[in-house]
Amino acid sequence: MHRAPPVAATERALPAGTARVEHRAIRPTAWAAPTVPSDPPEPERISRAALTRLIEPGDAAIGRAVQRHGVVGLVQGFYEGAPANRLGLGADRITAYQERLRKFNPVTDLERIAKLGGRFIIPGDSEWPSQLDDLGDSRPIGLWVRGLPSQRLPSLRLLALRSVAVVGSRACTAYGRHVAGQLGSELAERGWVVVSGAAYGVDTAAHLGALAVNGMTIAVLASGVDICYPRGNEPLIERIGRDGLLVSELALGMNPTRFRFVLRNRVIAALTRGTVVVEAAPRSGALSTARRARDLNRHTMGIPGPITSELSAGVHTLIRNGAATMVTSGAEVGELIGAIGSDLAPERVGPILPRDALEPPVARVLEAVPASADGAPVQRLAHYAALSEATTVQHLHELSSLGFVERHGAHWRLVRRK
Template structure:
């Protein structure tokens, strides 16, 4: 038989049923007393000043403690192929400690450990959050899916909330390339919400990780969604907002990431789209860096010099290799069919007649110009590039 869970783990499991996520007062009490002593104090009705909690809260917690058994919850999560991790565990992501008194008292994690699926701590070290509007546009869905797949292909773990819209697209993008993805839920890890994403959440449970502060069977609420966002922000190296209206919940994740000194990024959208207005405001005020693909995200959140995005350059044209004096002569040759005499070309190029003649012959051998009587003119091409025009264009 497996060893019984240690008292600290049992006490913290109980607290996840008693309290709402991010309760700073509970966090301070746990820090001062420890989870075991705090829970015992609640059960025994200790004086409020000793526990750092109000008398009404203590009474309400006593009533709720009679209705569940945390040891049973720990058995149930084990049967689901998961575990309950707490601060001090090898698997605990230490970056969550940046949340201070509002850090989770523990995390319910669903997903079996394997060489492909190492601990949450290791996965979080190279993870990026991709968040955005639930009612996203086709553009937002496409960009989120592309980011998810590009980041996964570069070895990044894609973290989101399993909601409709951008979250769904980001998770699916990572899974499409056999990448790793984590869903941080606002419910117990045994609850599939939204119901329409049941197949996706089950797939993440099999091929990735489901994570939650809430005990098994607990349902999501509007307030829990907001509090869930702080975990997404703290867990990851950076947060990318794909689409977000000015009052979008995704912006709260971005603000949390910024406050925690994580990289905050935004994908620009059409200036006419209300769903991109929130992202544009983040970028315009300097609260987020603009990114357009997974390589640019990786460059910002990755190791210096190790995750550089390829430089974007235009097409290299033959004239780009010309020396400056030769290029000036080419610019001085007019685009007209009659061309121009050497003296006029030399005057426009600010070169001597001798040097101009030399460079004209060089350009002629390269196929840029041709001699027409006493004049020189551009060689006519079937598909000319605008940059090959003369000084008169």
């Protein structure tokens, strides 16, 4: 007898012996004004939103079914209770999905995320990070994102192009906490976006390190983006939602489980250009992120620790086996990751995207920036680009994160090639 795989639920108990999940829903007014879409969401987005509430992240069987039938056709098949041989899934699984689809409305979820100051992005959107496609059939169905695009927050796709994951033990030592915080600050000061999971320990230190220097950070959650977990990190998660981005595959209101934490790690590994492990015992979950990063041909790095520390043993094993490169500073991380292609050589600063890949308004701003060493003020650039000053500033920050321009006092100028 075939048994259906576990069906995603808004409430699920953790395995025996695991502490009960404590969470708190994030206040919707804490960060940003709502952005209600002007047009009804298209069927593709509605169907993908529905799937994020039905399935567990990384379900390769669903990924293959989406390829065969299209996401709209697949979800319609669930609604209708289509025969198992038609969808290529177990009959009991289809029945379970059909029953759950009657209990919620995905359009409501899309309206809620807009009111919370966020959005649901899907493959094909201009904001979709295409590097997630490297996950193949287990790539995310879509991503719920909290944090509005602004002058400091260009799209997730652009931020991910300059991102580094910093992961490690929740129960880190004082050494690990110090190193993770310092690494987060050093990376952010060099223009890198720090990505982690908002857990206790190394994650927290890395996020705080980036925020301490007014840098950019992204938290990839194992719950809905309206849920604060762990409870003790509520202030940090709220701050990231205000000054950075919260990202999740899970629909609003869905709680974390042990399984979801493991699956979340693959998104961190795929989203970023490289992963740094600060402290990790031999069986630490952070090592799964490092292994996945290596499998995806991302740079995998490790921070060495005391040889007497069990929490550094996993990192030392990665380095000894050649599965990770030893690094000791943000500068070394940047040199290693930046050495991809001639445009990213560590000896000079250069753009990480060709000009023809820029959105037209962004390209207009770039064209307006003079080649002189003094540059030009925002007001003049906005005039030449025929955009508002606020929009011009937003695009200048995007161009800065991509290595095209830099601030020079109150002016902006082109980055000089060495």
